[in-house]
Amino acid sequence: MSELIDPFGRKIEYLRLSVTDRCDLRCNYCMPVGFSDYEVPENWLSFEEVERVIKAFARLGVSSIRVTGGEPLLRKNLPDLISRLSQISGVDDISLSTNGTQLTKYSKDLKQAGLNRINVSLDSLDPNEFSEICGKNVLDKVLLGLDSAKQAGFSPIKINAVYSQKTPLSSAESLIEYAMRNQFTVRFIEVMPVGDTGRNVGISNLQSLKKYCESKYGLVETLERGPGPARYLVSPTSGFKVGFITPMSQHFCETCNRVRLSVEGTIYLCLGQNDKFELRPLLRAGISDDELLEAIKLAITMKPERHLFNEQPDKIIRIMARTGG
Numbered sequence: 001m002s003e004l005i006d007p008f009g010r011k012i013e014y015l016r017l018s019v020t021d022r023c024d025l026r027c028n029y030c031m032p033v034g035f036s037d038y039e040v041p042e043n044w045l046s047f048e049e050v051e052r053v054i055k056a057f058a059r060l061g062v063s064s065i066r067v068t069g070g071e072p073l074l075r076k077n078l079p080d081l082i083s084r085l086s087q088i089s090g091v092d093d094i095s096l097s098t099n100g101t102q103l104t105k106y107s108k109d110l111k112q113a114g115l116n117r118i119n120v121s122l123d124s125l126d127p128n129e130f131s132e133i134c135g136k137n138v139l140d141k142v143l144l145g146l147d148s149a150k151q152a153g154f155s156p157i158k159i160n161a162v163y164s165q166k167t168p169l170s171s172a173e174s175l176i177e178y179a180m181r182n183q184f185t186v187r188f189i190e191v192m193p194v195g196d197t198g199r200n201v202g203i204s205n206l207q208s209l210k211k212y213c214e215s216k217y218g219l220v221e222t223l224e225r226g227p228g229p230a231r232y233l234v235s236p237t238s239g240f241k242v243g244f245i246t247p248m249s250q251h252f253c254e255t256c257n258r259v260r261l262s263v264e265g266t267i268y269l270c271l272g273q274n275d276k277f278e279l280r281p282l283l284r285a286g287i288s289d290d291e292l293l294e295a296i297k298l299a300i301t302m303k304p305e306r307h308l309f310n311e312q313p314d315k316i317i318r319i320m321a322r323t324g325g
């Protein structure tokens with residue numbers, strides 16, 4: 001039972017933990033080409049510091065941790081961190097968001113370390129489109145990474161595809177059919193105006209794709225909701241699911257159960273607001289465990305009611321890779 005209740009009565013049970021702000025790709029809605037304004041390594045929370053903070057969150061009732069970045073598999077010895085997190089009492093779900101480029105190297109170790117679930121970002125199965133969006137010609141590597149995750153026994157594996165104004169319908173269809181063949185779940189995400197990159201790509205709306213999927217694939221609405229914000233359509237015969245993450249056209253702030261912790265130890269209370277709480281200075285000044293619990297409780301009192309992406313699209317200057325998407 002979470003002790004973390006924000007001013008709007010929402011229970012905070014889910015933490016997105018960014019382990020690096022670096023990335024080997026440059027997705028056009030996320031990292032600007034040539035971006036190198038990274039956090040200096042002295043400011044990265046060490047694995048010991050991360051473990052301590054997650055223990056504190058877990059004592060306060062946070063049970064799901066999603067490891068993200070930047071590209072989390074670029075952080076050295078990530079399976080070691082996963083293994084530490086998986087032994088924390090109260091943490092019962094550890095998942096990873098990755099671009100998949102390093103997965104063939106790590107799938108087995110991650111499974112052994114206790115990782116429960118994997119989401120892989122994959123926007124297109126067309127090699128040219130993929131390189132145009134993500135800045136590198138590595139589609140094959142990502143597909144092999146997905147195979148390796150399947151072989152390592154991860155299930156369900158979710159594919160996250162950013163759906164932009166420019167995404168051809170045929171591209172979405174290819175992803176859905178690839179997911180069906182492989183027993184993956186695919187989820188489409190509306191572009192958010194996070195950083196100039198998000199704004200430049202242009203926000204998108206998934207409502208017509210959702211309607212199209214209902215008629216083309218015979219999918220029906222389900223009320224089933226996971227720990228995240230996706231709404232799903234499901235096939236009544238096979239159970240195959242397509243998810244829609246719609247922060248722009250149908251926001252889900254009233255059910256928000258999460259906060260984010262960045263690589264340098266800043267708690268971000270909302271992806272679409274600037275409210276934040278700096279934990280690193282306190283950790284490095286020798287704060288006690290009880291004081292750490294109080295600091296986290298205080299941070300949660302700063303959680304805003306909702307994002308203002310539609311009303312104030314210029315508000316968020318930091319890019320997604322910085323906050324921990």
Ligand SMILES: C[S@@+](CC[C@H](N)C(=O)[O-])C[C@H]1O[C@@H](n2cnc3c(N)ncnc32)[C@H](O)[C@@H]1O
Pocket residue numbers: 023029030068069070071072097098099119120121160161162189190191192193194197198320321324325
């Ligand atoms: C920032 S990435 C970090 C983890 C990993 N590198 C990956 O790509 O999965 C997490 C998710 O944020 C999404 N994302 C990044 N910028 C976005 C934006 N402006 N709008 C919507 N989603 C975005 C990515 O597509 C990805 O699914």
Ligand code: SF4
Pocket residue numbers: 023024025026027030031069070071099121320321
């Ligand atoms: S979305 Fe993920 S893979 Fe793409 S640039 Fe951002 S952090 Fe890197």
